[in-house]
Amino acid sequence: MKTRNIIKVSGLLALISIGWTPISSGQSKLPDPDGKSADLSKPVQVFILMGQSNMLGFGKIKGGESSLEQAVKEKGLYPYLIDETGNWTERKDVRNVRVMGSGGPGQTRVFNNEWMTIKGNIGPEMGIGHHVGHALEAPVMILKSCIGNRGLGWDLLPPGSESFEHTDAKGVTWVHPGYKGSPERWKKGSEPKKIGWYAGLQYDGDVARAKEVLADLNTYYPDARGYEVAGFFWWQGDRDSRNEALSSRYEKNLVQLIKQLRKDFKAPNAKFVTASLGQTKKGAVDGGGKILDAMLAVDGDSGKYPEFKGNVSTVYAHPLSKGSDSGSHYGGNAETYMNIGDAMGEAMVGLLKNRSTVVASDAPKSTKRAQAPEKAKNVPAVSLIEIDEPGFESDGSWKFGQTGMGVNGFFGASHANYINAGLIDPLPNRGVFFAYNNGPRHDLYQVLPTALGADTIYTLKVVAIHPSFVGSFPGGELRLGYVPETDDGTGGDGVANDSYGEFLLKPSAVNNPTPVNGDEVDDGFQAWAWTFTTGANPAGLGQKLRVEILGGGGVQSLFDNVQLEVAVAKMDQRK
Numbered sequence: 001m002k003t004r005n006i007i008k009v010s011g012l013l014a015l016i017s018i019g020w021t022p023i024s025s026g027q028s029k030l031p032d033p034d035g036k037s038a039d040l041s042k043p044v045q046v047f048i049l050m051g052q053s054n055m056l057g058f059g060k061i062k063g064g065e066s067s068l069e070q071a072v073k074e075k076g077l078y079p080y081l082i083d084e085t086g087n088w089t090e091r092k093d094v095r096n097v098r099v100m101g102s103g104g105p106g107q108t109r110v111f112n113n114e115w116m117t118i119k120g121n122i123g124p125e126m127g128i129g130h131h132v133g134h135a136l137e138a139p140v141m142i143l144k145s146c147i148g149n150r151g152l153g154w155d156l157l158p159p160g161s162e163s164f165e166h167t168d169a170k171g172v173t174w175v176h177p178g179y180k181g182s183p184e185r186w187k188k189g190s191e192p193k194k195i196g197w198y199a200g201l202q203y204d205g206d207v208a209r210a211k212e213v214l215a216d217l218n219t220y221y222p223d224a225r226g227y228e229v230a231g232f233f234w235w236q237g238d239r240d241s242r243n244e245a246l247s248s249r250y251e252k253n254l255v256q257l258i259k260q261l262r263k264d265f266k267a268p269n270a271k272f273v274t275a276s277l278g279q280t281k282k283g284a285v286d287g288g289g290k291i292l293d294a295m296l297a298v299d300g301d302s303g304k305y306p307e308f309k310g311n312v313s314t315v316y317a318h319p320l321s322k323g324s325d326s327g328s329h330y331g332g333n334a335e336t337y338m339n340i341g342d343a344m345g346e347a348m349v350g351l352l353k354n355r356s357t358v359v360a361s362d363a364p365k366s367t368k369r370a371q372a373p374e375k376a377k378n379v380p381a382v383s384l385i386e387i388d389e390p391g392f393e394s395d396g397s398w399k400f401g402q403t404g405m406g407v408n409g410f411f412g413a414s415h416a417n418y419i420n421a422g423l424i425d426p427l428p429n430r431g432v433f434f435a436y437n438n439g440p441r442h443d444l445y446q447v448l449p450t451a452l453g454a455d456t457i458y459t460l461k462v463v464a465i466h467p468s469f470v471g472s473f474p475g476g477e478l479r480l481g482y483v484p485e486t487d488d489g490t491g492g493d494g495v496a497n498d499s500y501g502e503f504l505l506k507p508s509a510v511n512n513p514t515p516v517n518g519d520e521v522d523d524g525f526q527a528w529a530w531t532f533t534t535g536a537n538p539a540g541l542g543q544k545l546r547v548e549i550l551g552g553g554g555v556q557s558l559f560d561n562v563q564l565e566v567a568v569a570k571m572d573q574r575k
Helices: 068-074 125-135 201-215 244-248 250-264 287-298 326-332 334-352 415-420
Strands: 012-016 021-025 044-051 091-100 109-116 140-145 164-167 173-176 227-235 271-275 312-316 383-385 443-451 456-465 476-483 509-511 525-533 544-551 558-568
Touching: 044 125, 044 201, 068 334, 091 125, 091 201, 109 125, 125 140, 125 334, 140 201, 164 244, 173 244, 227 250, 227 334, 227 443, 244 250, 244 287, 250 271, 250 287, 271 287, 271 334, 287 312, 312 334, 326 334, 443 558, 456 476, 476 525, 476 558, 544 558
Parallel strands: 044 140, 044 227, 091 140, 227 271, 271 312
Antiparallel strands: 012 021, 012 312, 091 109, 164 173, 383 558, 443 544, 456 525, 456 558, 476 509, 476 544
């Protein structure tokens, strides 16, 4: 890589997570984009950005003082944003997509759908996109779905949130609604009068608009072969900070938000990064201080929420902000948006490497462009490939292979019936249905939108349930195949190219234990998992994956909660 002279400046330090780990900003050692496309045999790694107006972006590009042009071309900051000729760089491995709409689903407006480059005002997506784009070999999509002036405790309230009461400074007790409640609040003891808005309406809309993009993936990432939601970014809190009731509830709502977003996008392993309000110092006792305390509490390193360890990080934004405040969009100062985006991107890369923090050096000690470190390796460690209805709640994309007899349907009695009878322990998907048949064999399959990758570790998981909850399980096999693309729509032998039992990957596993739960209690329930690795050039490379379940024996074989995890098998050797 060629180098050029830049102005030497001191690095600003951000503090990330409760452990106050220093992380650099503005002088991150990122190279210029190489102009190459990502490996399109891998599923697109989608990062969803949500929040309110500052996530939307108000950092100005032109205009002299505090503009991005001044920061880059005069101060020498963020050198990866311009090429040798002084033009804005473009990443051919990161798509920048932004949709927006007010209220619920529909009314979608597309503002961005291009390779990542400087265009219009900026938000934190630039720093985020360059960091994750550099770290990942897979294609990346930065998908922003948000609008300004929305509160987590009202407009963005996630499903599952409950109503609560709050007594104000005048001694008046107010009732605040749970999800889908209306109006925003009412005096305790009075009858609420609904308005044309409900708690969580903007959440529903922002999620739906992001899903619209993903449902039409090739329009937004040409030639993509499936996707995985790898992470979420959240920068919000201004509206809640101005309301005593909502700021006091912020921690509880933020916890629910993290859990619900993972559920709604069927991405239980997706990482989550949030950033605090830039004007709020640690120790503040106002509404902004409550927001900051809430964000630091959910950070995985705080220990308060063990389930967030290694998968949730908080960026303490105050040291990164260049002045003004969130309500005035930080005066449009581009450095604020770039600094916070840089820090959020570094935090996400750290989580993807299974670390809750990223430690980076201070500013480069040279007047020349710093050379980038070697490309990050094995990132993400594990991600979840989406399977339609893994809990069999409805007759979706699963098909019967018809290898046996007497196949009657997917849906037996619900988990709840067995749980209530004391026969099996509850699972996270309590109350959903499981797959079954009445014949001697049980064979289900589903074709996935994700393509088979090289040097990839696949882990298949399923819950096995014995119908009588005693004796030996009649048998079960979980296996992975691929769907060949042929001109005649078959696998070359007259068999439909998505047919069960064709073009299987090795290995597949047969198990005949008595299903037991995690405590090794003989209760007819067990989670099975098999892991195997593809080579550099496996048969079926780039073709759609197919998951298969096979039962055995002369009685029913019952299954539930099918999952497929993917991880990189080999470290990247490129420099």
